[in-house]
Amino acid sequence: MGGGGINRDVNPCDGSDVLAELNAVFNDPNSARYRFAQSHDTFGKIRNVPGNYRALIAAYKTAGVAEIGGWAAYLRRLGAGTKGPQKIYAIAQIRHKALMQGVATLTVIHEFGKYVDTPDGLRVIDSPSPLATLDDVAAPGLSLQIGAAG
Numbered sequence: 001m002g003g004g005g006i007n008r009d010v011n012p013c014d015g016s017d018v019l020a021e022l023n024a025v026f027n028d029p030n031s032a033r034y035r036f037a038q039s040h041d042t043f044g045k046i047r048n049v050p051g052n053y054r055a056l057i058a059a060y061k062t063a064g065v066a067e068i069g070g071w072a073a074y075l076r077r078l079g080a081g082t083k084g085p086q087k088i089y090a091i092a093q094i095r096h097k098a099l100m101q102g103v104a105t106l107t108v109i110h111e112f113g114k115y116v117d118t119p120d121g122l123r124v125i126d127s128p129s130p131l132a133t134l135d136d137v138a139a140p141g142l143s144l145q146i147g148a149a150g
Helices: 016-026 032-039 053-062 071-078 084-101
Strands: 106-110 124-128
Touching: 016 032, 016 084, 016 106, 032 084, 053 071, 053 084, 071 084, 084 124
Parallel strands: 106 124
Antiparallel strands: none
16 A cells, blocks of 8 residues: 555555455465465454554464555554444454355455445455545544444
């Protein structure tokens, strides 16, 4: 997603590089990368607690997902606020269950709203676009939520 490390709050791109990497690992159960992720799955250990985005980042690294600049800051912002840990937990549980069952999981993003959705059970993780999380940086007290609870 462009940008820098975990403390950087700028994502100058749309996240397509991260989506490509996630889908390369988790969307083909017959691939060597998927099998590696299966055998290195730590997503199920992630709890619904503040700061759990750190464990999600570590789980992705353990599963063999390449580190992409700006992504850690995105996950930190996604995990912020009172509902943030639940969003991170939801992602982790879907990853874990899908890997345990050998199910392909497509990762997609939506432009509006800060919710995480799994509209097709284990088969899709739908997260907010990087730009949808930037309002937390620009105006920490304001939150734009359209269409769904955030």
